[in-house]
Amino acid sequence: MSPEYQEYYQQLLAVLHSHEDASGTDMERIEACFKSCLDQKPAFASHTEYYTFRYHAILFAPVNEPLELLRLRRWEEVKMQRFFEDNREFCRYIREGDTHHDAEYFRHTPGTGGNSRSSDLIHDPDLELMSPKDPLLTVMRAYELYGRYIHQQAISTLQTTPSQ
Structure with a gap:
């Protein structure tokens, strides 16, 4: 280790x-x-997802095409926004620190791990170890980190791109 x-x-x-x-x-x-x-637990998993999102952003970023790069970043922002909208109630629950559904959301029950599998999740979770909302929490936290990264990268691109 x-x-x-x-x-x-x-x-x-x-x-x-x-x-x-x-x-x-x-x-x-x-x-x-x-x-x-x-x-x-979600912090570790969310960082794995976050760095994978960043890796993909770098891997598929257009080279020497700042406008296309901004378009790609906008696409990523729309994808994240859609996730947050589709999971609005759960995200609110987490952000406000509610606890009344914790047992339902976060207690591992065999056979229920995949109930809230997010299509945004890149890595396959271990269904035997996860609770019903682990995938959503993982992606939510990863997108929060990735959103800050995308925003910062967009600002850098705009500052270094000559006006046309």
Whole structure:
């Protein structure tokens, strides 16, 4: 394991141990650990998706054609916007920090992993390990990162493109 991931793993273990050692009922301590894992698992998966989106953007970017590059980036923005619109209620739920559907959305139930599979997801998830909304959360987080990247790249392109 790379030092970077080893450090991240150790940080997660420290958080989990701090929850286990905290006061409260067993259920409260378990829920705190569960929430920490929920925050971390999609973060790893979403970064995998994000870097894959970036890789594809670089791979398929037109060379020396700034207007075509802006058109490609606009296409990507429309694709992301469509995802956010199609999953508006779930995205609102996550962004507002709601928790009332957590058990339904994030508890692993055998045979239900693929219920919310997103067509935007590039990598095939392990259906035996995922909860029903993991794919949506993964793509949502990846698109949030990718949207910032696309925006920054568009600004850079506009600043370096001579006016016509």
